[in-house]
Amino acid sequence: MKPEQLSSLSRVVDPRYPSNLLAIAGAATAALVVVAASLAGFDVDGGPLAAAVGVFLAWAIARELDPDYTASAAIAMPLSFVFLLVLGPASLLVSTGVLLGTRMAAGTVGTALRPLDIGGIIVVSGLLGTNMVGAVGVAAMIVGILVGEPRRARGIGIAVAAAAAFTVVGIVSDMERSWAAPDTTDWIIAAVTIISMLVAIPAPSPTSSTDRDSGILLRWRVTVARAVAGLAVVAGLVIVGGSGAAALAATVTAALAGTAIRQLASGLNRANDRGAESRQTVRW
16 A cells, blocks of 8 residues: 555655655754764754754645655755754754645645644644643644645544643643743844744645645745744744744745745746846847
8 A cells, every 4th residue: 555545744755856855865964964073073953854854844834835846845954954063953853843844835745634644743742742842843733734624624633632732741740841942043043034934924826736736736825924034033932932932944044045045946946037128128
């Protein structure tokens, strides 16, 4: 049985596609660099596995935020590694929640949630209940569910179940509720996130179809996905302070910044092309 028959949220990373191969190579390179740094006497927080997964998540989130262009994901990967070196590794679990939320909001997969997806969302929501910053990941998934689920009552039911799992685990585990004052670096990450979100919103009209060929992606849904990503970082900063910004810098902020840079570069190229055409018209 193929993975897509079990899950609507799964996306196979087929190395035959250049972008997917780049993601695999980028994650492996990040891990190797961390290993080499460790052998040279430089410790990188989180180790090689956290670096590899974080870089991959930055790539994956950028693919949801800018589905027409692989360049955004390519830019996000080195940015992710830079943020890792400056701030330490991102929270991989919270970042996974944001990834799932943006995937559902953007509708890139193209089919309704299956039972395995619903169970997975509830499990992830429960795992996020051990720390207050986990609320960011749960909120991102809830927005994605409400936007993407075609049957409103079913979507509300799944969202309530996810929120309940987070709350119950939070109560049982005596959820950590500490708040750390943001430092200058945290504020810079927040500023980069907000500026990137404003540059990237609204999204241009997509031309790509969904994974399951159920139609062309909708502009407003990709725009919502970008807003979810940006607001997740801001919410993390508000809820738990500086550690909230750091928890998503190497994944979500990197993905948003990559999207914004790609979009700005495309806009400049179009402006240059129009200028060249105008000068040629004048000469003729």
